[in-house]
Amino acid sequence: MTENSKINRLFLPSLMLSYFVIELPRLLISLLLIDIALTFSTSVGSMSQINTIGSTVAIIFAFLTAALSVKFRHKSLLLIGLSILIISALGCALASNFIFILLAYSLTGIALALAAPMGITLIGEYFPLEKRATAIGWINAGSSLSYLIGAPVIALIAGIKD
Numbered sequence: 001m002t003e004n005s006k007i008n009r010l011f012l013p014s015l016m017l018s019y020f021v022i023e024l025p026r027l028l029i030s031l032l033l034i035d036i037a038l039t040f041s042t043s044v045g046s047m048s049q050i051n052t053i054g055s056t057v058a059i060i061f062a063f064l065t066a067a068l069s070v071k072f073r074h075k076s077l078l079l080i081g082l083s084i085l086i087i088s089a090l091g092c093a094l095a096s097n098f099i100f101i102l103l104a105y106s107l108t109g110i111a112l113a114l115a116a117p118m119g120i121t122l123i124g125e126y127f128p129l130e131k132r133a134t135a136i137g138w139i140n141a142g143s144s145l146s147y148l149i150g151a152p153v154i155a156l157i158a159g160i161k162d
Contacts, residue, residue, distance in 0.1 A: 011126065012135055015119045016142035018082060022115055023146035025088070025108045026051065031154050040098045047098070050105040057109030065113050074121045081114030 029036070029051050037047035068077060084107050091104025123135045 012138055015122065015135075015139045016145075018078065018115060018119055019139045019142035020146045020150075021082065021085065022112055023143045024150055025054070025085070025092075025105070027147060027150050028154060029105075031151060032158060035158065036101075040095075040101065042098050050102050053102060053106050054109040054112075057106045058113045059109075061110045061113035062117075065117060068114075069118070069121065074118045074125065077114050078118035078122065081111045081116075081118065084114065085111035 029048075033048055034044055037044045040047065065077070088104055088107035088111060091107065092101055095101035095104055119139055120136065123132055123139070127135045
């Protein structure tokens with residue numbers, strides 16, 4: 001029995017969940033940007049720069065990810081990326097000023113650059129050729145579900161606070 005035939009049936013749903021979680025920080029920023037700016041007594045324009053910084057970090061770190069993916073196991077890199085996302089979320093939740101939230105949110109760029117390509121890579125490793133397109137479709141559905149499910153939940157939570 002080859003390694004590819006031993007795919008756990010929870011493997012694809014876990015990748016789907018990973019992609020769901022990867023999209024949440026951008027969704028949060030887009031929906032709650034004004035509230036976040038008010039919390040940190042910053043203009044909306046200045047606060048929106050955290051998304052720009054996060055994307056810039058993702059672009060820079062994507063080049064490093066290419067080198068890391070040759071040296072390290074892809075599952076490990078995916079888990080490291082998701083762990084960095086958790087650290088970023090905690091840092092943003094505990095941020096006391098604009099600079100700290102800027103630094104904490106920039107970690108999402110590293111998480112995105114690590115986790116997103118590793119999900120596709122793992123599909124290439126573990127799924128037979130004829131099932132790869134379907135598997136990639138499912139993990140992309142996970143990204144879409146974060147907007148479909150996440151947006152109303154975030155709005156509900158934001159409404160409860162008021």
